[in-house]
Amino acid sequence: MKVTNHKLVGTDNKMVPFVKTPHGGNALSGGKPRFLVIHYTAGESMTGAVNWFTNPAAKASAHLVIGHDGSITQMAPFDKVCWHAGKSRWKNIIGLNSHSVGIEIANWGKLTPSASGGWLSWTGKSIPDDRVMIAAHKDFPGEEHGWEIFEEAQYMATVAAAQAICAEYGIDPSDVVGHDDISPTRKVDPGPAFPMERFRALVFGRSEDEDDDLLYKVQSDTGLNMRTGPGVNFDKVKNLAHNTVVHVIDKTSHGKWWMVAERVNGKDDNTGFVHSHWLQPV
Numbered sequence: 689m690k691v692t693n694h695k696l697v698g699t700d701n702k703m704v705p706f707v708k709t710p711h712g713g714n715a716l717s718g719g720k721p722r723f724l725v726i727h728y729t730a731g732e733s734m735t736g737a738v739n740w741f742t743n744p745a746a747k748a749s750a751h752l753v754i755g756h757d758g759s760i761t762q763m764a765p766f767d768k769v770c771w772h773a774g775k776s777r778w779k780n781i782i783g784l785n786s787h788s789v790g791i792e793i794a795n796w797g798k799l800t801p802s803a804s805g806g807w808l809s810w811t812g813k814s815i816p817d818d819r820v821m822i823a824a825h826k827d828f829p830g831e832e833h834g835w836e837i838f839e840e841a842q843y844m845a846t847v848a849a850a851q852a853i854c855a856e857y858g859i860d861p862s863d864v865v866g867h868d869d870i871s872p873t874r875k876v877d878p879g880p881a882f883p884m885e886r887f888r889a890l891v892f893g894r895s896e897d898e899d900d901d902l903l904y905k906v907q908s909d910t911g912l913n914m915r916t917g918p919g920v921n922f923d924k925v926k927n928l929a930h931n932t933v934v935h936v937i938d939k940t941s942h943g944k945w946w947m948v949a950e951r952v953n954g955k956d957d958n959t960g961f962v963h964s965h966w967l968q969p970v
C-alpha cells in the first residue's frame with residue numbers, strides 16, 4: 689500500500705473505497721499528521737462503523753475503518769482532522785485530533801460475562817468463546833475481562849495501512865499509539881487483544897518472530913572485531929562497522945564475550961563472538 693494525495697492506495701494500485709464523513713474536515717496542524725492512533729469501533733462490522741461516522745448524530749469519525757476481513761474504507765484525507773481522539777495527550781501535545789490520523793478497527797472490544805458462562809458485547813450480542821481472549825488491561829492490572837480478538841487479516845491490513853501512512857508522513861514508532869495511551873483510564877481501546885509492541889515492530893519493518901530485546905548495535909568508531917571464539921586470541925571473522933546491528937544468540941556462556949549474528953537485510957548473516965562492551969541495545 690501507499691499514500692497518494694493523502695489517500696490510501698491498495699496493492700491493486702487503486703484507491704481504497706472512500707466514504708466522506710461530515711465530522712471534522714479542517715486541515716491538520718502543520719498540514720500533516722504527526723501521530724497515528726489505533727482504536728476499536730466497539731461494534732460488529734466495518735459497514736456499521738462507516739454508517740455511524742456518516743450519521744449527523746455521531747459527532748465522531750476516523751480516517752480509516754478496517755473490517756474483519758481486512759477490507760478498508762477511508763473517510764477523510766490524511767491531512768484533514770477527524771474526531772476520534774477526544775480529550776487526549778501524548779508527549780507535549782494536548783488534543784490529538786488536530787495532529788493525528790485515526791484508524792478504527794471493527795471489533796467489539798471489552799466484553800462482559802453472560803449468565804450462561806459465555807461472553808456478551810455491550811449491546812448484548814453473544815460472542816463465541818473462540819473469538820474471546822481473557823486479559824487485564826494495562827491501566828487496570830488484576831482486573832481480567834473478555835476481549836474480542838482481532839482477525840489476523842484485519843491486523844495485517846492495519847499493519848500495511850500504518851506502514852504506508854508512517855512512511856509518507858515520517859511518523860516515529862513512539863508516535864504510533866493506542867487510544868488508551870493518549871486517553872489513559874478514560875479509554876481502553878484498542879486494549880490487550882491488540883499487541884501494540886508487535887504492531888510497531890511490524891510497521892517499522894522488524895520481523896515478527898524476532899525478539900527485539902536481542903538486537904544491539906555496534907558503538908565504536910573503529911568498528912568491532914567479530915571473532916571465531918570468545919577472546920582476542922581467536923581469528924577475526926570480520927570487522928563490524930559502527931552502527932552495525934547484531935542479533936545476540938548467547939550472552940551468558942562466555943562472560944563479556946557474546947555470540948552474535950550480523951544482521952543483513954533483516955536476517956542473520958555472519959556469526960561469531962564480540963566483546964559486549966561496544967554493543968548497545970537498538
Ligand SMILES: [Zn+2]
Nearest residue numbers: 727728867877
Ligand atoms: Zn477510541
